[in-house]
Amino acid sequence: MLLTSVTMLPSKTTNIHRLLQLKHLSRWLVSGKSYSRLVLGIETSCDDTGAAVLDEAGTVLGESLHSQKEVHLRAGGIIPTVAQKLHREHIELVVNEALERSGVDPSQLTAVATTVKPARGVDDFLLLGHTLDEAPGDSLDKVARRLSLIRHPQCSTLSGGQAIELLAKDGDRTRFSFRTPMGQSYDCCFSFAGLRNQINMTIMKKEAEEGIECGTLLSCVNDIAAATQHTVACHLAKRTHRAILFCKANGLLPSLCPTLVLSGGVASNQYIRKALRIITDSTGLCLLCPPAKFCTDNGVMIAWNGVERLREGTGILPPNADISYEPKAQLGVDLTAAVKAAAIRLPSVRMKI
Template sequence: MNSIARIETSCDDTGAAVVDEAGCVLGEALHCQKEVHLQSGGIIPVVAQQLHRENIDQVVQEALGASGVSVADLAAVATTVKPGLALSLGVGLQYSRSLVSRHQKPFIPIHHMEAHALTIRLTHHLEFPFLVLLISGGHCLLAVAQGVSDFLLLGQSIDIAPGDMLDKVARRLSLRKHPECHSMAGGKAIEHLAQTGNQELLTFRLPMQQYRNCDFSFSGLQNLVNNAIVQKEKEEGIPEGEILSCVKDVAAAVQHAVAVHIIQRTYRAMLFCIKNSILPSKNATLVVSGGVASNQYIRKVLQNLADANDFALLCPPPRLCTDNGVMIAWNGIERLRAGLGVLHSTAGIRYEPRAPLGIDISKRVEEDSIRVPKLKEIRWLAS
């Protein structure tokens, strides 16, 4: 049975996996850089690059060892080449070139976001087409998956991603000093504190309400939150860097605003796809993946949205929502089966820090000018 090794270095985690054509994960390994980047307050590309270089061979060998499959027995090697941090992508591509050259193996270049979108087909029997919402620290987009390499892009963030925004708000709130959150990543700390906060004590104007499209924006919301934090610090008479007494309420309000913005754009995507017969009017599927998809509050409101519109909601397990080697290996299997993008030479292959997903039809979405009910009209949101 054919097996594929996958290598993932698009951001700050070094991952490798071996997956067979039946979708069985034979071996995997992951080196996480989270603790290093937490100490520095964010990902520093040159640091991420050096850590990838130091760990990539060990991670690949560990995955191969766990699988019991030698490089000689692999059908191909699949590696993320786009999009991502340039310095990180370069490490994975350089290592893969050497590996396939030494062992004369086919090479399958992988689009990171396509891999995220199709991971669900590893864990669930799901036919095309389906709606995909990818929400993470580096990306936020809505697309329709019509095939292994056939995507329609409905909308994407015009500035920063939701995970990035939540991390920045967490840093501004100095959540690493909070006794409950000192070892948590920013987004996870926001989610944790929000569980016991009152989201109604603060309200933030939602982004892009005047635009009837499926694009996202989080930088303006971040500015509103920062201004609110400054005001609260003045009211409490504390300097920046100390913990607000109302920090849990701020976390809850921020999380709610992010969730509602995501819900409104996703709702419009559903309505657009049904109206234009891109998805079936009954029993359609919404797939949600990416690190922010692990946020249970956001997942709950997405479930409510799906239930109210006769969509099934499917999410990969949390370990496959974030960057991992398994999803790249699986995407390689899908491409190997379909005979798509299997190369016998790496000559001419370059990494691409920025790379679009599929065919952009976001202008068509905007031209349809589909109205989405206001929050107070969406009774099921808080149910």
């Protein structure tokens, strides 16, 4: 999740090379044209280079994406310096492709939006919970690496999370029973490091039983994947359930069509979507999930955030303003202490997925 800022520009900016050579790729470039406003979004925050052009209605006019996945799979994970180098090598091609596919000349752009810090939206947030250690996607990737899924013939070109989801479809999640984290903590925060330790201990035990070394595929790999995915999904569902109940108790949800939005890389996992849908169905909310291709890195989400900021007039900077990055940024008003103090106990919900 990412936020952008906006920089006002003179009206006749036409050189896309100038846009790309800016010291910081994390700003808006606004021209002041009077025609319908068009936004170019550029995403370079993690391991893919993406760009997209949107109009003010949110229509995707053109997009392009260069994936670094194969490079990082060979390296065993994302190495920031390698990712940065690959972004530099491919950003101009990606931006030009997005512009070409949209049929938009750089001179027609109203704004260019790129990322400066975590989060998405404009500025109005209430923070109910956050991870205490690592993100769920990171945990799934680490479990996949520990299981050496890159050696699996079906998983050699998949990310860790994708590999877990694929193998879990043919696995028996009941064969391994992992404890859902933080069962006695009545807040909305998440923790995955303890769960990953449980999984690692199980993998070590099964390796000893099968007489194989680390790096060799276990015969029960599908079952471990299924149990891992189910426990992660249940943890996310329970913490989200408490967040919904807290919001209801404090009048924080709209009376008309309250909606839970599931976003980020893990939102592409269909099993996790089903788990969250069970919660929204039981609490009377709608569940909104973006198409899977927009859950991971892409320029569309950045361009749309840019459209929102352009409408609100928020984060618009003068041409020569210094841009500051915030790798870890405060997200809205922190209500985590209030959620914990409420100590909401959850009603039983059967997670039949």
